[in-house]
Amino acid sequence: MGEMIFEASGLTKEFGAVTALRDVSLTLTGPSIIGLIGRNASGKTTLLRHIVGLQLPTRGRARTLGVATRSLQHEQLARIGMVPDAPTFIRWMSVREQLRYLSAFYPRWDMERQSSLGGLLDLDLHADISGLSTGSAQKLAIVAALCHHPDLILLDEPVSNLDPIARDQFLKLLLDIVQEDNATIVISSHVLHDIESTVDWIVCMNAGAVAADAALDDLKDQYAEWRVLARTRDLPDRFYDPFVVRQTVMEPRRARLVVRTADADLLAFQRTHDADVEVAPLNLQGLFPILVDNGRH
Amino acid sequence: MRRGALLNLLVRPLTIAFTAGVLPMAAILLFVAGSRRPAAVIGVSFVCAVLGAFIGEGMMEAARCSFAWTLPRYRRALLGEFVICGVAVSAVVVLIGAVASTTPPPTFLAAAVGFAAFSWVGALYLLPERFLLFPIAVLVLLASGPSAPAALLNAPLTTGTAALAVATLALWSAFSSRAFRWSALIGPRADGRSLWNGRPTMPWWPRLRRLRAGGRSQGASRARYVGTSVLRGVVSSYRPIRANEWFFALALSVWYVVAVGPNSLNSVPRRTFWSAWAIFMVFSLMNRTSYGSHGSASRATLPWSRRHHFSVAFARNLGGPLVILVVLSPAITAFALGNPELLGPAVRGIAVFAVFCPAFQWAMGPPTGGPWPDRGMTIILILAVSMAFLLALRLVVTGLPALVSSGVAQTVVLGLLIVGSQVLNWRRLKGYFANRDLVGGEL
Amino acid sequence: MLITIDVHSGVPAYRQLVDQIRLQVAGGRLQPGDEIPSTRALSAELGLNPMTISRAYALLEEEGILERRPGLPLVVRARSGATTATARGAQLSKALRPLASMARQLGISGKEAGDALRRLIDDHER
Numbered sequence: 001m002g003e004m005i006f007e008a009s010g011l012t013k014e015f016g017a018v019t020a021l022r023d024v025s026l027t028l029t030g031p032s033i034i035g036l037i038g039r040n041a042s043g044k045t046t047l048l049r050h051i052v053g054l055q056l057p058t059r060g061r062a063r064t065l066g067v068a069t070r071s072l073q074h075e076q077l078a079r080i081g082m083v084p085d086a087p088t089f090i091r092w093m094s095v096r097e098q099l100r101y102l103s104a105f106y107p108r109w110d111m112e113r114q115s116s117l118g119g120l121l122d123l124d125l126h127a128d129i130s131g132l133s134t135g136s137a138q139k140l141a142i143v144a145a146l147c148h149h150p151d152l153i154l155l156d157e158p159v160s161n162l163d164p165i166a167r168d169q170f171l172k173l174l175l176d177i178v179q180e181d182n183a184t185i186v187i188s189s190h191v192l193h194d195i196e197s198t199v200d201w202i203v204c205m206n207a208g209a210v211a212a213d214a215a216l217d218d219l220k221d222q223y224a225e226w227r228v229l230a231r232t233r234d235l236p237d238r239f240y241d242p243f244v245v246r247q248t249v250m251e252p253r254r255a256r257l258v259v260r261t262a263d264a265d266l267l268a269f270q271r272t273h274d275a276d277v278e279v280a281p282l283n284l285q286g287l288f289p290i291l292v293d294n295g296r297h
Numbered sequence: 298m299r300r301g302a303l304l305n306l307l308v309r310p311l312t313i314a315f316t317a318g319v320l321p322m323a324a325i326l327l328f329v330a331g332s333r334r335p336a337a338v339i340g341v342s343f344v345c346a347v348l349g350a351f352i353g354e355g356m357m358e359a360a361r362c363s364f365a366w367t368l369p370r371y372r373r374a375l376l377g378e379f380v381i382c383g384v385a386v387s388a389v390v391v392l393i394g395a396v397a398s399t400t401p402p403p404t405f406l407a408a409a410v411g412f413a414a415f416s417w418v419g420a421l422y423l424l425p426e427r428f429l430l431f432p433i434a435v436l437v438l439l440a441s442g443p444s445a446p447a448a449l450l451n452a453p454l455t456t457g458t459a460a461l462a463v464a465t466l467a468l469w470s471a472f473s474s475r476a477f478r479w480s481a482l483i484g485p486r487a488d489g490r491s492l493w494n495g496r497p498t499m500p501w502w503p504r505l506r507r508l509r510a511g512g513r514s515q516g517a518s519r520a521r522y523v524g525t526s527v528l529r530g531v532v533s534s535y536r537p538i539r540a541n542e543w544f545f546a547l548a549l550s551v552w553y554v555v556a557v558g559p560n561s562l563n564s565v566p567r568r569t570f571w572s573a574w575a576i577f578m579v580f581s582l583m584n585r586t587s588y589g590s591h592g593s594a595s596r597a598t599l600p601w602s603r604r605h606h607f608s609v610a611f612a613r614n615l616g617g618p619l620v621i622l623v624v625l626s627p628a629i630t631a632f633a634l635g636n637p638e639l640l641g642p643a644v645r646g647i648a649v650f651a652v653f654c655p656a657f658q659w660a661m662g663p664p665t666g667g668p669w670p671d672r673g674m675t676i677i678l679i680l681a682v683s684m685a686f687l688l689a690l691r692l693v694v695t696g697l698p699a700l701v702s703s704g705v706a707q708t709v710v711l712g713l714l715i716v717g718s719q720v721l722n723w724r725r726l727k728g729y730f731a732n733r734d735l736v737g738g739e740l
Numbered sequence: 741m742l743i744t745i746d747v748h749s750g751v752p753a754y755r756q757l758v759d760q761i762r763l764q765v766a767g768g769r770l771q772p773g774d775e776i777p778s779t780r781a782l783s784a785e786l787g788l789n790p791m792t793i794s795r796a797y798a799l800l801e802e803e804g805i806l807e808r809r810p811g812l813p814l815v816v817r818a819r820s821g822a823t824t825a826t827a828r829g830a831q832l833s834k835a836l837r838p839l840a841s842m843a844r845q846l847g848i849s850g851k852e853a854g855d856a857l858r859r860l861i862d863d864h865e866r
Binding site: 049053054055056070071072073074077078080082084090093101102103104105106107109 | 520521522523524525533536537597598599600601602603604605731732733734735736
């Protein structure tokens with residue numbers, strides 16, 4: 001338990017005038033399923049590419065599986081499987097030929113897993129790659145990344161192009177693989193609904209910086225939604241309590257607040273405003289804007 | 298807005314730089330070639346072809362976008378402006394020819410041939426069948442090479458009209474709705490390189506692979522390319538090149554060696570022609586052997602350390618041309634035995650090529666794969682390197698014996714140059730793989 | 741073991757699992773000595789991250805509801821009658837709290853609410 005999968009300290013990446021990653025310091029340990037979330041262009045893809053060594057930091061350090069990313073050797077790379085956001089293949093090959101070609105580079109390619117994954121995801125082995133739809137290309141990328149029993153699996157928006165049934169199958173597949181191979185999975189996705197059921201750790205990026213880096217359950221415990229119903233008098237226009245993170249005053253006597261549970265004093269609040277408060281937890285969809293906002297400050 | 302469909306694409310600094318570069322070169326070329334009339338016509342068509350390639354490239358990028366099919370009257374607008382560009386280009390080049398060369402070719406003939414070359418090459422960028430048509434065009438050009446120029450001049454009107462007919466045919470098929478539909482469907486080139494990288498399926502090409510759907514047995518993987526062996530890495534990097542491309546290159550070489558080679562040596566124009574053909578072979582083979590071609594995008598995801606990527610790249614860039622040299626050695630030996638007085642120049646020529654090899658390979662694209670991001674810059678770079686190569690060729694082949702008389706000394710000088718260029722290449726490649734991103738820079 | 745987890749409710753999945761197992765043990769649906777499905781089996785059945793499941797199991801073990809035997813699956817631990825009664829009481833108060841809040845909002849008195857609850861329980865039993 002607790003193997004050091006990836007650590008970054010002060011990792012910064014600039015592409016000319018654009019800063020893709022801003023002073024990122026984080027440590028990922030496994031085995032675990034880590035959800036990498038964030039708005040578009042927040043640096044998720046760049047971070048994943050840094051983990052596997054495809055891109056090198058402008059400043060700062062990054063180490064994967066104990067080795068600096070610029071010196072990753074075959075031993076480490078053969079333990080990593082990656083599904084990139086726009087997978088490219090050799091266009092004239094058929095799916096089967098492409099898999100055969102890739103299998104020649106890995107010492108422990110599992111043909112049985114290849115056929116079972118291919119069957120599960122409904123991948124046509126005889127299709128030409130040039131004629132594949134984006135969804136099928138993504139499925140091929142998934143199969144290609146998982147057949148060699150990697151210890152670290154990096155998935156960049158792997159389900160964005162899959163139909164709902166394939167998506168479900170894929171997520172169940174991930175859980176199986178975590179158990180079978182004791183693997184660490186880093187999955188970046190916009191579909192919070194899907195990853196919420198599978199991940200146990202969340203890394204949230206915003207504008208190139210890390211906005212949140214905690215267990216999903218802990219994050220859910222950190223915030224709560226309060227539905228406030230005033231009894232006798234109107235509520236103020238704005239709540240200035242420090243634990244109130246977001247607020248919507250809907251009617252003079254109704255408000256919806258998002259609070260930080262650690263410093264929130266429910267009883268005092270109820271007494272001060274003479275109101276009834278219904279406390280509800282927030283799911284990942286509700287937490288997301290708050291995490292992103294936190295990252296901005 | 299109908300006007301400006303193509304012109305809007307061309308109005309950018311790159312076009313100005315390109316034209317500013319090409320036109321003086323055209324002047325020089327036509328001046329040098331102008332002393333022999335057939336060569337002047339060929340020179341005109343070559344320059345027009347280069348400009349046609351440049352404009353065709355820009356057009357192709359637009360035609361491949363998803364909006365190209367649905368934009369109203371887009372096709373017609375592109376065609377119209379392409380023709381206008383063609384007329385302008387051939388007029389300008391013929392004018393340069395008239396001014397620069399001592400015996401200018403007949404105007405109508407030169408303009409027609411120039412326009413035909415422009416249209417044909419530009420059209421190739423839009424046609425799905427280009428990977429068949431381009432080699433055929435080259436073969437036709439070569440087959441007619443030694444004898445055609447005289448025929449061209451004897452009947453300027455006929456030849457000119459024929460050229461215009463060819464141009465019309467090219468334009469008609471390139472700007473047809475069929476070609477545009479295909480372009481819009483195929484989308485932008487992922488790993489794109491040259492005209493050689495045709496799509497395996499064309500609308501009417503039968504799916505031969507389906508016929509042998511039984512195929513090879515599944516079998517357990519043999520993990521052939523595992524490990525740090527550079528040789529295996531190099532072998533694996535050739536795998537993405539299709540078998541029929543190798544076959545075609547081989548066939549072309551054999552055809553040349555057998556049919557054209559010996560015959561071209563008898564007269565000076567043919568020898569010049571022979572050099573031009575050799576240069577063309579160089580380009581094609583450089584394209585094949587440079588590390589950045591074919592399957593390079595998917596190569597980034599292989600479990601290779603950066604050092605291994607570098608070793609394979611260097612080995613391949615060095616080994617590829619060596620292998621070509623070895624393969625061509627029978628032809629060279631036969632040539633040397635038959636023409637002992639040309640041995641020296643031939644060896645010097647090959648040495649210059651060896652010195653410039655890395656430069657050609659770098660010009661094709663970054664070693665990490667794919668073409669250089671700015672495709673216009675790629676064309677300029679290739680042209681610049683080619684011009685430098687031709688100049689060096691001229692200097693070394695004819696000039697070196699004048700400076701350094703002993704054969705041994707010449708060998709030493711050339712050997713040092715070759716080693717020097719490889720050392721530079723080694724260092725540059727090493728730095729590149731150690732410090733650069735292996736994939737693109739977008740988020 | 742009949743468990744339903746709503747991953748999107750906002751309540752951490754591990755806590756939902758803990759609560760439901762606690763409820764089943766308190767209500768007698770899980771008897772002392774009953775075997776609990778392995779992490780792997782439950783993860784496959786519910787589609788949950790196995791870490792979530794093991795975290796829930798660890799918590800339940802700490803609380804003394806589940807017992808780990810070397811080499812064998814987890815079982816429900818035998819508990820004294822007093823402990824069971826306290827557990828049941830705790831479950832009920834938790835369910836009643838939102839009810840109480842609603843009653844207050846609607847302006848219903850404790851006696852009225854109590855009567856309504858009694859009617860519902862008695863009706864259901866009949």
